[in-house]
Amino acid sequence: MYEKKGKKPAKNPVRAGSKPAHEKSDGSKPASNQRVLTSLEELGEFGLINRLTERFNPVSPSTIKGVGDDAAVIDFSMGSATVTIGASSDSTVCLVSTDLMVEGIHFDMTYTPLRHLGYKSVAINASDIAAMNGTPRQITVSMAISSRYTAEALEEIYEGIRLACQKYQIDLVGGDTSSSISGLVISVTVIGSAKKQDVVYRSGAKPGDLICVTGDLGSAYIGLLLLEREKKVFQANPVMQPELTGFDYQIGRMLKPEARTDITLLLEGIGVQPTSMIDISDGLASEALHLCKSSDTGCRIYEDKIPIDPQTKEIAMEFKLIPSVAALSGGEDYELLFTIKQVDYEKIKEVAGITVIGHMTDRAEGKMMVTPDGKEVEITAQGWKAF
């Protein structure tokens, strides 16, 4: 048990360990030295993960990278009884990542078609493998689902999963399905592969490296705002027709994102190996800070370089939102953020769909966004919170 001092108690704390049936219920009043419990909201997702995983120490020689990147890296040629000839860096490693989607938290059944939900559950996992410069190969899918869903509803989700598997050439190799008391939970684990020397971690960037981003950012968040706005209109007056025509791009980005598995091949084709990489699930700001932290660097990101779809900019303005804020804090775009050595600039500068938005600096120089008028603003993570 852990004593936390100076923390305010949670609103509805349950005792750690719950109460097993064989534990005495003595009905006594709480003593003045009772443990003060910590609510999940207080810690936040990353604080929580750090606290939960800090006591785990990898023991298997096959674990090359555990918690702390987009995927774990496993090399079964390590520590194996049979040493494979010349396998050191040319060997194929196994990449593993997992993502959870919870009804009411990650998706709203009011406007999420089940087929898109299935598709997205695969795409966001494939994205984690792409962020390691690997290729997704297999998935397992576990689902807890309440009895208000029919077999046909589940089949719709699986049809989306199947379409994504087809698109990304991924095999469904296992899973588990169970009823739940309420709501729908989808847990997908993806297995990918990469040659050991090709794997890109979050930690490899050096000061001076250029920061690049694929595609454009912020549209998924604008899509979410549009869906939420029309939901409110519909709730207020159910005969109103939602006005979503013409916003296909933004809504598609939100409901049916794609993983940039094509980038691995593209970069290999032009002979560029990123020095660090991460996928943008929580917004550019949060992901840039992850790269800086893992690589022990600072950064300069130029606000006017951040690629944003022109229509997305317009809609953002309608919502009285600065477009770059949608890109920095919105999340769910599933583009890739990566760094390259300056010498690779010539190879990448003409590539459509890749934008250089800044560079890494010494850690002491801070993590800064440079506004169009030259002001430096500290980047703070305002990404999507799971709690």
Next chain:
Amino acid sequence: MYEKKGKKPAKNPVRAGSKPAHEKSDGSKPASNQRVLTSLEELGEFGLINRLTERFNPVSPSTIKGVGDDAAVIDFSMGSATVTIGASSDSTVCLVSTDLMVEGIHFDMTYTPLRHLGYKSVAINASDIAAMNGTPRQITVSMAISSRYTAEALEEIYEGIRLACQKYQIDLVGGDTSSSISGLVISVTVIGSAKKQDVVYRSGAKPGDLICVTGDLGSAYIGLLLLEREKKVFQANPVMQPELTGFDYQIGRMLKPEARTDITLLLEGIGVQPTSMIDISDGLASEALHLCKSSDTGCRIYEDKIPIDPQTKEIAMEFKLIPSVAALSGGEDYELLFTIKQVDYEKIKEVAGITVIGHMTDRAEGKMMVTPDGKEVEITAQGWKAF
């Protein structure tokens, strides 16, 4: 969409695909030719999994075995650009399995200590790798958890996970944590390794092979009955002390099962390679039928050979339950059921903790249990149902 004729509609069917916000709500009455939807209960777990996965076809050459065994088998040396010298059967393959634990379905918070819950979530996954004759190496843990749990409660679960990881020498390499609207869902995926030629599938048994089981069966189910009985007593009169003293073995089997990862080494040590294997999560009957189906055989299991703890037998009688029924239908013992060639009988007959309970037959001879008085009774799956 699928039309199912002659099926009764579900009690609370939701339309497959839900209703996206941009779909017209016309308020019309259901037409007489409306689709008849299928409730999840009607299909059952295995029917559902078959229906959901039948349209998936593996495409990756690295997928050696997908859905349909205790774990998937992946060999990244297959189809790789670099062919490793002499790697064909000596290469290390990757085993992947996943299990879901849902509050109110798989566990009852009234009598499940959180630490045991964490431990069990790892053990039952490790068991799936043991059932492939492999060694568990890594896990990912995803959790959806309602805000009524505190950080300390989560830490208790993780402490159980850590203890199981320590026991089985498994590394925690990833995960995802999210809030949920209600209840707790734990999704664990395990990665294991085995030499390719050592992997044991469900499908390798031949008529005449001997059927073996590790440890003893039925105690976990009796433990569950004891816990449920005391829960009712406690609910009726909260000042009553639950009477669980002296039932440590049965309750321990239920709340904190162990994976038989030791069996892999034991069998290797005596030079026995099982011809087929499965872990007993749903009861002996259900698992024996799985081996028969996958191996295309029948079986004869001798009722009086089924290993059951003497005290468990006594308690079963108190519950007016035939002890062998607890073993056949109870489930959650996480022992291993496997078959060996008859020539290996001499190697195994003196091994403590392994019992020969019958043999495989031609499929035409059926799947039968032989009672002590020589009668043959057809084995039917009455295992634990997830729906």
